[in-house]
Amino acid sequence: MHNEHSDAHFQLRIDNGEHIEPKDYMPEGYRKHLIRQISQHAHSEVIGMQPEGNWITRAPSLRSKQILLAKIQDEGGHGLYLYSAAETLGVSRSELIEQLQSGKAKYSSIFNYPALNWADIGAIGWLVDGAAIVNQVSLQRTSYGPYSRGMVRICKEESFHQRQGYEIMAKMMKGTKEQQDMAQDAMNRWWWPALMMFGPHDTDSPHSSDAVKWKIKRETNDELRQKFIDKTIPQAELIGLKVPDNNIQLDEKTGHYTISEINWDEFYRVISGHGPCNKQRLDHHIKYHEEGAWVREAAEAYKQKHLKKELETA
Amino acid sequence: MATDTQLDLWEVFIQSKSGLPYIHAGSIHASDVKMAMQNARDIYTRRGEGTSIWVVPSKHISASNPDDNDMLFDPSNDKVYRHPTFYVMPEGAKNI
Numbered sequence: 001m002h003n004e005h006s007d008a009h010f011q012l013r014i015d016n017g018e019h020i021e022p023k024d025y026m027p028e029g030y031r032k033h034l035i036r037q038i039s040q041h042a043h044s045e046v047i048g049m050q051p052e053g054n055w056i057t058r059a060p061s062l063r064s065k066q067i068l069l070a071k072i073q074d075e076g077g078h079g080l081y082l083y084s085a086a087e088t089l090g091v092s093r094s095e096l097i098e099q100l101q102s103g104k105a106k107y108s109s110i111f112n113y114p115a116l117n118w119a120d121i122g123a124i125g126w127l128v129d130g131a132a133i134v135n136q137v138s139l140q141r142t143s144y145g146p147y148s149r150g151m152v153r154i155c156k157e158e159s160f161h162q163r164q165g166y167e168i169m170a171k172m173m174k175g176t177k178e179q180q181d182m183a184q185d186a187m188n189r190w191w192w193p194a195l196m197m198f199g200p201h202d203t204d205s206p207h208s209s210d211a212v213k214w215k216i217k218r219e220t221n222d223e224l225r226q227k228f229i230d231k232t233i234p235q236a237e238l239i240g241l242k243v244p245d246n247n248i249q250l251d252e253k254t255g256h257y258t259i260s261e262i263n264w265d266e267f268y269r270v271i272s273g274h275g276p277c278n279k280q281r282l283d284h285h286i287k288y289h290e291e292g293a294w295v296r297e298a299a300e301a302y303k304q305k306h307l308k309k310e311l312e313t314a
Numbered sequence: 315m316a317t318d319t320q321l322d323l324w325e326v327f328i329q330s331k332s333g334l335p336y337i338h339a340g341s342i343h344a345s346d347v348k349m350a351m352q353n354a355r356d357i358y359t360r361r362g363e364g365t366s367i368w369v370v371p372s373k374h375i376s377a378s379n380p381d382d383n384d385m386l387f388d389p390s391n392d393k394v395y396r397h398p399t400f401y402v403m404p405e406g407a408k409n410i
């Protein structure tokens with residue numbers, strides 16, 4: 001009989017398209033890679049609430065305020081689905097939060113850019129959620145069961161996020177010259193960071209090969225980025241926005257757009273903590289985590305009190 | 315440092331409409347059943363996903379061990395008499 005606790009048997013299951021569930025045998029590298037990737041993803045959802053949350057009180061209408069609140073609530077939910085998925089791998093929520101707050105764990109660099117005005121809320125929904133969706137649709141087929149199920153749930157909620165952002169941009173492009181300039185300015189600032197969300201080129205991506213072999217990642221960074229580029233450029237043109245790149249060309253043969261080289265120096269600068277808002281994002285998370293400690297303690301005390309009562313009346 | 319408990323882990327099951335089975339939706343953290351119910355509602359049913367929720371403390375769920383799968387889920391192909399096709403019906407029998 002074959003040994004079910006061997007890496008070879010594990011790889012056979014992966015190659016057969018099976019999903020891996022929490023109690024199944026998995027190589028240590030697979031578990032580690034998943035914990036890193038899923039927790040990074042969870043942190044990104046939660047930190048991503050900050051640039052948008054900044055605009056709830058200043059949304060230009062009651063309609064837009066309701067939409068923004070609902071979207072941000074969804075993002076909090078996405079974080080929770082993902083933390084739960086990570087916990088099935090044997091890591092605790094407290095450890096994950098600790099890793100975020102100490103800077104040991106990363107989150108998507110895009111959230112280290114500020115949302116300067118209302119057009120940024122449009123650009124974030126359209127471009128940032130748009131890029132996230134391309135990645136998440138692909139991850140629905142990831143090999144780890146709980147991660148895959150979380151992605152299916154998230155994807156159902158995401159399309160509203162992107163559409164509400166595109167609606168804001170389209171509306172502004174139909175507005176005054178000043179509003180059009182604001183929308184174009186937001187496009188100029190968010191376009192390149194959105195492309196960087198897919199990570200380095202495949203040739204420079206340190207964790208990519210194992211992740212593809214284990215089917216954690218189903219498509220490479222460059223493949224996903226190209227999908228996003230091909231979808232988004234026509235959307236920009238439709239509403240009269242200019243993509244901030246003079247070298248864009250549609251290759252008629254392949255149907256793909258080619259773009260200029262991405263400024264990777266900026267990417268690494270922001271990832272290593274030198275983006276415009278890195279410190280602000282973490283400080284904010286730590287502050288509210290600490291200020292909320294009494295709520296968690298009170299909930300725990302309430303539970304203990306009732307447990308004691310139950311024992312006494314039993 | 316304050317004890318930073320993240321509260322207890324609960325599993326959430328949702329019935330999408332009456333008559334259908336409850337299906338595992340995911341998990342949440344909560345200190346008691348009331349908070350578990352509230353959190354499950356807020357996190358898993360914001361868009362009409364269900365009409366009924368079960369929450370169960372995760373520690374009360376026992377899961378089978380994948381190592382026992384061969385034994386537990388043996389298809390019992392030797393027990394062909396478990397299938398209706400095993401039986402010989404008289405020529406001309408209908409609706410059976």
Ligand SMILES: [Fe+2]
Pocket residue numbers: 045074075078154
């Ligand atoms: Fe999200």
Ligand SMILES: [Fe+2]
Pocket residue numbers: 075129158161
């Ligand atoms: Fe989103």
